[in-house]
Amino acid sequence: MDLSTKYDPTKVEDKWYQYWMDHKFFHAKPNPDKEPYSIVIPPPNVTGVLHMGHMLNNTIQDILIRKARMEGKEACWVPGTDHASIATEAKVVKMLREQGIKKSDLSRDEFLKHAWEWTDKYGGIILEQLKKLGASCDWDRTAFTLDDGYYKGVIRVFVDLYKKGYIYRGLRMVNWDVEAKTAVSNEEVIYNENGEVSKLYSVKYQIQGEDEHVVIATQRPETILGDTAIAVNPKDERFKHLIGKKALVPFINREIPIIGDDYVELDFGTGCLKVTPAHDPNDYEIGIRHGLEIIDTINDDGTLNEKCELPKYVGMERFKARKEIIKDLDEAGLLVGEEEFTTRIGRSERTNTVIEPKLSLQWFIKMKEVSRKAHQVVMDDEIVLYPSKFKNTYNHWMENVRDWCISRQLWWGQRIPAFYFGTREDDFVVAETPEEALTLAQEKSGNPNLKAEDLNQDPDVLDTWASSWLFPLAVFDGFNNEYYDQEKGKIISGKNADLDYFYPTDALVTAPEILFFWVARMIIAGYEYKGDKPFKNVYLTGIVRDKQRRKMSKQLGNSPDPLDLIKEYGADGVRTGMLFSSPAGNDLLFDIKLVEQGKKFSNKIWNAMRLVKGWEIDDSITVDNSKAINWFESRFNQALAEIEDHFSKFRMSDALQSMYKLVWDEFCSWYLEMAKPDYGKPVDRKTYDKTVEFFELVLRLAHPFMPFITEEIWHILKERSEKDCVIIAPWPTAGDFDNQIIEDANLAFEVISQIRNIRASKGISPNETLAELFLKCENPAKYQQFESAIKKLANVAEIKTTQDKVEGAAGFIVKSDEFFLPMEEDINVEEEIEKVKKELEYAKGFKTSVDKKLSNERFVNNAPPAVVEKERQKLADAEAKIKVLEENLQSLTK
RNA sequence: GGGGUAUUAGCUCAGUUGGUUUAGAGCGCUUGCUUGACAGGCAAGAGGUCACUGGUUCGAAUCCAGUAUAUCCCACCA
Numbered sequence A: 001m002d003l004s005t006k007y008d009p010t011k012v013e014d015k016w017y018q019y020w021m022d023h024k025f026f027h028a029k030p031n032p033d034k035e036p037y038s039i040v041i042p043p044p045n046v047t048g049v050l051h052m053g054h055m056l057n058n059t060i061q062d063i064l065i066r067k068a069r070m071e072g073k074e075a076c077w078v079p080g081t082d083h084a085s086i087a088t089e090a091k092v093v094k095m096l097r098e099q100g101i102k103k104s105d106l107s108r109d110e111f112l113k114h115a116w117e118w119t120d121k122y123g124g125i126i127l128e129q130l131k132k133l134g135a136s137c138d139w140d141r142t143a144f145t146l147d148d149g150y151y152k153g154v155i156r157v158f159v160d161l162y163k164k165g166y167i168y169r170g171l172r173m174v175n176w177d178v179e180a181k182t183a184v185s186n187e188e189v190i191y192n193e194n195g196e197v198s199k200l201y202s203v204k205y206q207i208q209g210e211d212e213h214v215v216i217a218t219q220r221p222e223t224i225l226g227d228t229a230i231a232v233n234p235k236d237e238r239f240k241h242l243i244g245k246k247a248l249v250p251f252i253n254r255e256i257p258i259i260g261d262d263y264v265e266l267d268f269g270t271g272c273l274k275v276t277p278a279h280d281p282n283d284y285e286i287g288i289r290h291g292l293e294i295i296d297t298i299n300d301d302g303t304l305n306e307k308c309e310l311p312k313y314v315g316m317e318r319f320k321a322r323k324e325i326i327k328d329l330d331e332a333g334l335l336v337g338e339e340e341f342t343t344r345i346g347r348s349e350r351t352n353t354v355i356e357p358k359l360s361l362q363w364f365i366k367m368k369e370v371s372r373k374a375h376q377v378v379m380d381d382e383i384v385l386y387p388s389k390f391k392n393t394y395n396h397w398m399e400n401v402r403d404w405c406i407s408r409q410l411w412w413g414q415r416i417p418a419f420y421f422g423t424r425e426d427d428f429v430v431a432e433t434p435e436e437a438l439t440l441a442q443e444k445s446g447n448p449n450l451k452a453e454d455l456n457q458d459p460d461v462l463d464t465w466a467s468s469w470l471f472p473l474a475v476f477d478g479f480n481n482e483y484y485d486q487e488k489g490k491i492i493s494g495k496n497a498d499l500d501y502f503y504p505t506d507a508l509v510t511a512p513e514i515l516f517f518w519v520a521r522m523i524i525a526g527y528e529y530k531g532d533k534p535f536k537n538v539y540l541t542g543i544v545r546d547k548q549r550r551k552m553s554k555q556l557g558n559s560p561d562p563l564d565l566i567k568e569y570g571a572d573g574v575r576t577g578m579l580f581s582s583p584a585g586n587d588l589l590f591d592i593k594l595v596e597q598g599k600k601f602s603n604k605i606w607n608a609m610r611l612v613k614g615w616e617i618d619d620s621i622t623v624d625n626s627k628a629i630n631w632f633e634s635r636f637n638q639a640l641a642e643i644e645d646h647f648s649k650f651r652m653s654d655a656l657q658s659m660y661k662l663v664w665d666e667f668c669s670w671y672l673e674m675a676k677p678d679y680g681k682p683v684d685r686k687t688y689d690k691t692v693e694f695f696e697l698v699l700r701l702a703h704p705f706m707p708f709i710t711e712e713i714w715h716i717l718k719e720r721s722e723k724d725c726v727i728i729a730p731w732p733t734a735g736d737f738d739n740q741i742i743e744d745a746n747l748a749f750e751v752i753s754q755i756r757n758i759r760a761s762k763g764i765s766p767n768e769t770l771a772e773l774f775l776k777c778e779n780p781a782k783y784q785q786f787e788s789a790i791k792k793l794a795n796v797a798e799i800k801t802t803q804d805k806v807e808g809a810a811g812f813i814v815k816s817d818e819f820f821l822p823m824e825e826d827i828n829v830e831e832e833i834e835k836v837k838k839e840l841e842y843a844k845g846f847k848t849s850v851d852k853k854l855s856n857e858r859f860v861n862n863a864p865p866a867v868v869e870k871e872r873q874k875l876a877d878a879e880a881k882i883k884v885l886e887e888n889l890q891s892l893t894k
Numbered sequence B: 001g002g003g004g005u006a007u008u009a010g011c012u013c014a015g016u017u018g019g020u021u022u023a024g025a026g027c028g029c030u031u032g033c034u035u036g037a038c039a040g041g042c043a044a045g046a047g048g049u050c051a052c053u054g055g056u057u058c059g060a061a062u063c064c065a066g067u068a069u070a071u072c073c074c075a076c077c078a
Helices: A013-022 A052-070 A085-098 A108-122 A125-133 A148-163 A221-226 A281-290 A318-331 A372-379 A390-399 A434-445 A497-502 A512-530 A562-580 A592-613 A626-648 A652-675 A685-702 A707-717 A739-762 A787-794 A829-854 A857-862 A865-893
Strands: A036-040 A074-078 A167-177 A182-184 A189-191 A196-207 A213-218 A229-232 A246-248 A255-260 A272-275 A335-343 A346-348 A356-365 A384-386 A418-420 A428-430 A505-510 A535-540 A770-776 A796-801 A809-814 A817-822
Touching (some): A013 A562, A013 A707, A036 A497, A052 A074, A052 A125, A052 A562, A125 A562, A148 A428, A167 A281, A167 A346, A196 A221, A196 A272, A213 A221, A213 A272, A229 A281, A255 A281, A318 A335, A372 A512, A384 A390, A390 A512, A418 A434, A505 A512, A562 A652, A562 A707, A592 A652, A592 A685, A592 A707, A626 A652, A626 A685, A626 A739, A626 A787, A652 A685, A685 A707, A739 A809, A739 A817, A770 A787, A787 A796, A809 A829, A809 A865, A829 A857
Parallel strands (some): A036 A074, A036 A505, A505 A535, A770 A796
Antiparallel strands (some): A167 A182, A167 A356, A189 A346, A196 A213, A196 A246, A418 A428, A770 A817, A809 A817
């Protein structure tokens, strides 16, 4: 077989992905004979393209799912995409604008048609990209949060929560565009980065019944007529005495209370704040805290209305009114100052007019009660967060949970199923279909003649998270009529085979920034609708940053294209590269060097395969490699136990590193070097079979991390039947290991290193065979069991024991055993003395530190006996070594 | 402003109930190798007052308090 010295992933990856697909290895279905293992993907935005964050995230999920599959579990990874209402709508609007079409010129249906065309065209891209990474998702189950069934589920949940009393209509500040006369989302409000220059005016307010006044600072004097309080900080000595008194609104002399609120900063403005709950989000909050009246003095078109009480201003545009009021205040002697001031002013992306904060009726979910269980289960570790530090964050958020505003002023998404039939605030009904709505409306209005055309459905759609919070339930079709009890508002157990089998899922792998937006809410929905958690473990990945710690983003242009990376380094290289540096929950500083390291690792395994494939087998010979074989077996089991431990704690990077070290150092550098036949000689059957067996173990261990190359080598190593693939080969189980042989081997390896060291320092080529190695110690058998390894790897012809020191030899010490390598040329005595002195110094220092501990009575009395025993052993070893070193020094100096 | 997390080798990080740690790994660096699997490789080596100051303890990189610095989340200035 002609095998290149370099592994070429481009020839391999697509081939095996197709092979796995053709054999349906990714597909999972309920199987009573197998344990389930399931993961639902955090659905990427349907318009998104794969970025480095996805790469990390999905690599981790794929590793978990592949390992579970090999462990014999029914492994199900459900892929999907999110309709991402804001992001997608923004993209579609932008695309239309480029074609000269304005959203405002389109009907809702026309706009949605464009949006669907866009989705159909670009929506599949990101999933195709995941395949290049090797993601072994069950593609037959691909979900989309705006699919029919999913859409219905979301609406069903809205109606149910409304019936249960969790959903209400409430006032909320929205960003109002007075020109377009519409609310705009936060994302559509543009703030000038440097702020805009505005003026801060100081205005006098008379205190009721006193000969005193306060001065407040405001940017928006035109809202003065909507003031319903003056607030001061309760700790402010200057104004403390005023709290509880009343002030008078200029011109109209309406009485307003003076209240104390921590929100007011002592050192900003004048320390007194006018409170206008209808026209400022913070003032609105203060208003709620203090039960203040709300006086809305501004119309939808930005003009002042009759609530401002002064006829002069009614109908006047807000900025004109501002000028007029300033003039009038000045004339009345109430304006005591004005100063320039830089502030953040929001402007509408669409019309560039200054956004007017406006109170409007929006839909909310009451969070306190519905989230109680979700709070508790995380605190009780029934759902475990990795890393656990996020438990604090989660707790803090849950304790201060706010009601969730779920309406969005957009078209792309699930339309709110509320239908209005009148002009009063309460003239609406909530229902899954227009037909049901009509029936309900006829009842509620008492008008049986009400027709379908008389109903107006709410134009807004639901927040994207109000659909994705149902993801783990909806992907298994949980809200289908067949499985859902409408009366109770619960999914029925025992009817939906998928859900009964795969739910709760095993792990969720996602980014910490959506812990509240998504993770917490899925937990809430899971308990509300299924009575159980949606997942058992949550693994929170870090953010992928560049070497300067900047977040990787398209705008900065500091992110490599993942597909280019895969082309250049191979999917396996990229996967391992990403994982090399990704401690859970910590940010990952992406470094192309790590991906290179991943690629080199692929090549290393490839060449190990080339070595073994190159051996010629001779059944007639026997070579005793039993020690090497026993050692590797033990070392493998030890490493596997470590790896399992890492996996159990979601320490993926550590698991990878243990595997990497096992393969490179132990399997390639030590085992294969020990086992390989001398050049030109054949290999014996036993060594060959064992080596192939070990190689297979190693490939199985590496497969979840590096799926493609392991599958390729699996098939080159041996002839196999069609379905004999590493992707479904059993995951190795950890057997016992012999600690003694591992320790002994380490001593032998130390001997080899020391000999190589001497070669290096004396310029003796590794090719040059050294005639003899003498060994002076009490128990030479310890080393002799690895005699053939030492001979082969250190290139010495013979190993002999001795009772005495050997003259004219380079010496070294392992533990307290002495070794001598006779040298042809003269030994540089000075150098040897220096070397021994240095070692002696270290050994003595070490002994001193141990002495200090052992001579401390309190240590000996208080420390656990095992610890004291260990210290005694350390002392004895150190003393033995010092003795040998001193003898050496003596014989060198005589 | 509120809360979280971190600070260990030039860089990125381990160090898992305080004791085999006068501290480990990878990368980088230095030196030497056409070593018949691999130069995408092999071998050897240098490199650290564990941010600082106190405290608890027989014993602290590890626990506690404070200081400094960095970083993230939330709220944001009338």
